[in-house]
Amino acid sequence: MSTSTIEKTVHKGNASGGGLARRQNFLTGLVGGIIFAWLFWWIARLVGDQSSRSFSDLTATSVTLGWLFGFWLGIGALNGPFRWLIGRDQTREDQLYYAGENLGVSRYWKFTTDHKVVGVQYIVMTMVLLGAGGILAMAIRTNLITPGNHFVNQQVYNSFISMHGMLMILGMIVAVAGPWANFVVPIMVGARDMAFPRLNALSLWTLVAAAALLLTTLAVGGLPVGWVILAPITNQAGVGMDFFAMAIVVFTVSTTVAGVNTLATVVKMRTKGMTFTRLPIFVWGSIIAAALGLYAFPYFLLAEVLQLMDRNFQTSFYVASGGGTGWLQANLFWMMGHPEVYVILLPAVGAIFEIAAVMSRKPVFSYKTAVGGMVALAGLSILVWAHHMFTTGWAPTLGGPFMLTTELISIPTGIFFLVLIATMWRGNVWFRLPTLWVYGFIFDFVIGGVTGIYLSDIPIDNQFHGTMFVTAHFHYVFAGSVLFGAVAALAFWYPKVTGRFLNETMGRISFGLTFIGIQVTFISMFLSGLKGMPRRYSSYSMLFEHTNFITTIGGYTIMAGMLVLLAAVITSWKHGEASGPNPWHANSLEWMVPTPVPLENFDVLPVITEDPYNFAEKVDH
Amino acid sequence: MSLDDTISTHSEGHDHGHHEAPEVVDSRERFGVWLFIAGDMVTLGAIWFTYLYMRGTNTDGHWMSMLGYQGHSYAWYENALNSSAGLPAATTIHVGPMSAGLIWLVALVVAVSAGIIWWAEKLLRESKNAKAFSNIALLGTVVVLLAVILSIVQLRHIPSIFVANNDSQVMAYTGYSSAMMMIIGVSMVHFIILAFLGLGLAIRSARGAITGEKWFQARLVRIFWVWVAISTLVTTLLTVMVNKL
Structure with a gap:
């Protein structure tokens, strides 16, 4: 592997996959979390008994739940379950988009599935x-x-x-x-x-x-x-x-x-x-x-x-x-x-x-x-x-x-x-x-x-x-x-x-x-x-x-x-x-794989014939 | 191990672009479901531990009793505070166990829903009738939603005791009531997950994503559904049999 291939970023992105996820990233997660935290806080104050000794705890817990739900929604974590529910499974293009194919550095700020x-x-x-x-x-x-x-x-x-x-x-x-x-x-x-x-x-x-x-x-x-x-x-x-x-x-x-x-x-x-x-x-x-x-x-x-x-x-x-x-x-x-x-x-x-x-x-x-x-x-x-x-x-x-x-x-x-x-x-x-x-x-x-x-x-x-x-x-x-x-x-x-x-x-x-x-x-x-x-x-x-x-x-x-x-x-x-x-x-x-490691690691899956610690090869340090 | 003698043309692929046989995906997903069930089993064990530990410890004899006021309300509390005598001394209030009939009914409803889903899956695999599967899965979902409703009824009937001092008042729960609230709440979360999964099965099969040939997901859902039904039945047995001291 030549060093010139290290981390070359291509920004053109996947052509057709991704759907809603194209607009979702950490920022939308943050915004979603804050909005829903506020919404849950507002509902808790509306329906909660303010004279109760647990009112402040109920409000706080509602805020945390709102944050979690909103963050998941905003980052795109709920896209998969929702699509499963309505029977619209991800296409191959969607999967490649979610895996971060050709997304460059922005894939680190998204709900990217590549391990x-x-x-x-x-x-x-x-x-x-x-x-x-x-x-x-x-x-x-x-x-x-x-x-x-x-x-x-x-x-x-x-x-x-x-x-x-x-x-x-x-x-x-x-x-x-x-x-x-x-x-x-x-x-x-x-x-x-x-x-x-x-x-x-x-x-x-x-x-x-x-x-x-x-x-x-x-x-x-x-x-x-x-x-x-x-x-x-x-x-x-x-x-x-x-x-x-x-x-x-x-x-x-x-x-x-x-x-x-x-x-x-x-x-x-x-x-x-x-x-x-x-x-x-x-x-x-x-x-x-x-x-x-x-x-x-x-x-x-x-x-x-x-x-x-x-x-x-x-x-x-x-x-x-x-x-x-x-x-x-x-x-x-x-x-x-x-x-x-x-x-x-x-x-x-x-x-x-x-x-x-x-x-x-x-x-x-x-x-x-x-x-x-x-x-x-x-x-x-x-x-x-x-x-x-x-x-x-x-x-x-x-x-x-x-x-x-x-x-x-x-x-x-x-x-x-x-x-x-x-x-x-x-x-x-x-x-x-x-x-x-x-x-x-x-x-x-x-x-x-x-x-x-x-x-x-x-x-x-x-x-x-x-x-x-x-x-x-x-x-x-x-x-x-x-x-x-x-x-x-x-x-x-x-x-x-x-x-x-x-x-x-x-x-x-x-x-x-x-x-x-x-x-x-x-x-x-x-x-x-x-x-x-x-x-x-x-x-x-x-x-x-x-x-x-x-x-x-x-x-x-x-x-x-x-x-x-x-x-x-x-x-x-x-x-x-x-x-x-x-x-x-x-x-x-x-x-054994190139660096940077390609999207799916192996073109063809390897077959293993021995353990990984057979160091027969002499290495001059 | 070197690159040359380890890499060969083994073509079994995975996910994004490489084709995987449905059986391979199913085997992996089934294993994942069993792992989640294993985690759920530990949670259930911790819940049983909590229930039995509180019942066994029975701190200050408060498993089913607490110092408080019988049948009083916030208005009564305000009046008592403003009166010259102030709040009367609290007395020990006892609460009885929850209705065993209702607890068993919830377990029974969930068991029936599990039976329906199992039947639906069997029908799908044998007769390849996706439309019938969709309808029966929807029926299972409706039944489990009934369990959700019954759980809400249970939560509303958990015995509570009016506790107050000069600063505040609240409806509080004894050890038994607390443990029952936890168990009913955790069960209800599971029932809601089942309802989501059941609805998914119904919609997906109606849209052709689950068919007589593609039935693996129906089995995955059925495995989890049956586990929830079994855990509900066993927990019901525990809470009905082991509640009094």
């Missing part, structure tokens, strides 16, 4: 979510740089904590699975697109609608109740809570649709010869995470639906005076909450395995054990939720069993390290940017994993629960591990998206700043926690002054690293070094 466009859109959404969460993290750390600092007031600080937590969680959920399960997985399995292209676009734009609701929460009173939104304190929150709950409901719809699509694509659309044992290991990470998400997110959906019902209709799910209990919310939340950690982690682990094998020129060590470890981790993760409630007093007799299941998690996690290190051991390691982030992942995940074993132990958890030690632990897992996995995946597959390498120098500077920043931030945070500093406080004793100062400096360093990465992504897109179609000399199918 590669959706993958790129997910990259942008991930950056938006993590960027917004990162800005809030900087505000939080600035507030905590010295004791008694009032950079923001306490209510705003509480809202920032909640929003930082949830933006980062949502961002992390889509950070690897969103871009890469969409962009590369269909090609990896030898398919021409995802199983349900329209649902693919729906999942992306529904995520956009959810993100808008989530960010709006800050403008309508915030969410000063903590990111785990435990009842009954949520009853004290203003209408921001309604926006937040609806954002989660909408988000779970998006992830469910995306999960179904990924699973159906891999199970039903593998090309001939692509047996399950020949699947690239990243595909396994993606489908196990998708299946786990299908199990986990309905709990979150229900937890927030009940929250909305309590606030809007005076039900008593989480209200003790009406026969409800906050423990119901805690159980539903954590039944989702712990599997969700592995929904986030497994795609990153799969990507790290993939990159380690390609960059070491060796097969994934004990491939079946690695897959078995991922399946075991997913299975165990649904049996550990109550370890988040050890100190709440809920079902103390179940503490022992839950401690055991939690500690068992360290076995498949240990297998990951074994597989990863053995894959790279004595390999002909190519020390490029993706490899660097893989090393960072291994280092940070050891710390995140080992500190998790401490917290699974009830006597220790009784001491550490609610302290900064826990915060540091899960930040090592998310920021230290998943983020590094996500950046490794970005650096690895960036050439396939753009035809250019991610700038190596800037990438290495970003790695250095982020890696050092992570250690400075979270080791000092561990020390704060060991000394007993509680989480979520906007001010603290002088006892924690030095460690917090260091943590804040470390936080700024991470942000600097991420800004350098952002600059690298933007500048390399047009001006990076040309990479060709297979810069890493890899064997999996995504590297």
Whole structure:
């Protein structure tokens, strides 16, 4: 593939297809959302009982519903269902238009069904979510740089904590699975697109609608109740809570649709010869995470639906005076909450395995054990939720069993390290940017994993629960591990998206700043926690002054690293070094197709005769 | 694996421009429907968990009772507030279980609608009569719309209790009533989806998009419809059998 073919935009568009979709894009979605939000607000005020204590909640919830409906209508998400209803199925021209054929850059702003466009859109959404969460993290750390600092007031600080937590969680959920399960997985399995292209676009734009609701929460009173939104304190929150709950409901719809699509694509659309044992290991990470998400997110959906019902209709799910209990919310939340950690982690682990094998020129060590470890981790993760409630007093007799299941998690996690290190051991390691982030992942995940074993132990958890030690632990897992996995995946597959390498120098500077920043931030945070500093406080004793100062400096360093990465992504897109179609000399199918990848990936579908890790070819690095 | 030995002329295509056999598309879509049903099963499990957890916990004995005022209204509340005595002390008000007959009726109606759709699909596949299929699918839709109407009636009859203090008044719901509102509401959303799908089957078959040869979508809808009917029946059994302490 010649570099001159990279991203040549043709603006003439498809000749006859598309229909109404020709006039629909993100802007019409935005306008539709705003109009219908206003319309629903107006109707709610017209028919609602203004003397009722739930009137403001009903109005707010109506606005969120109006926004979602209007946005879907405006962007074109409802065109397909409507046409199905009236029996006017899409023609081939329509399908090509929806797939973005010849639409140029404008296809990124439309309800485009091509999986590669959706993958790129997910990259942008991930950056938006993590960027917004990162800005809030900087505000939080600035507030905590010295004791008694009032950079923001306490209510705003509480809202920032909640929003930082949830933006980062949502961002992390889509950070690897969103871009890469969409962009590369269909090609990896030898398919021409995802199983349900329209649902693919729906999942992306529904995520956009959810993100808008989530960010709006800050403008309508915030969410000063903590990111785990435990009842009954949520009853004290203003209408921001309604926006937040609806954002989660909408988000779970998006992830469910995306999960179904990924699973159906891999199970039903593998090309001939692509047996399950020949699947690239990243595909396994993606489908196990998708299946786990299908199990986990309905709990979150229900937890927030009940929250909305309590606030809007005076039900008593989480209200003790009406026969409800906050423990119901805690159980539903954590039944989702712990599997969700592995929904986030497994795609990153799969990507790290993939990159380690390609960059070491060796097969994934004990491939079946690695897959078995991922399946075991997913299975165990649904049996550990109550370890988040050890100190709440809920079902103390179940503490022992839950401690055991939690500690068992360290076995498949240990297998990951074994597989990863053995894959790279004595390999002909190519020390490029993706490899660097893989090393960072291994280092940070050891710390995140080992500190998790401490917290699974009830006597220790009784001491550490609610302290900064826990915060540091899960930040090592998310920021230290998943983020590094996500950046490794970005650096690895960036050439396939753009035809250019991610700038190596800037990438290495970003790695250095982020890696050092992570250690400075979270080791000092561990020390704060060991000394007993509680989480979520906007001010603290002088006892924690030095460690917090260091943590804040470390936080700024991470942000600097991420800004350098952002600059690298933007500048390399047009001006990076040309990479060709297979810069890493890899064997999996995504590297066998031209770059940029043509609309339907393959002219003829390939037949697979061996696994993708047979690196017989000598490569001079 | 290299480009030369992996790419060959395997012509099974997909979507936009490449022709795919209807059986291949159907197999994929059927798998997708089963995955959505799997997600729905987890949601249903979470709903059962919620119902049983609240009933089992019975916080402060409020599964079917609550402190409030019997049969009072907003006007009564205003008068009481303005009187010299102020609001009287709230008393424990008990609510009874909802009409089991009505709950079973809804389940029965949905089961009948599922039977109709199943019959319609069978007829389409065997006699290839798309016009008859369209009419019978429309009948199934009308029946499931009846379930929607009955659900609205149920929602209007969920027992509530008048709760008030010096700042505000509201009709509130006990644990049992809350759980029933959730179950009826979630079921109703499913019935509305069924009505949409049923209407789609009727219109599409009338316009020739579903025929005796192209019946796969009828089966997809029937699978989901039967699942909704089964889940409604089982949930009905749960809520009717397990409601009192």
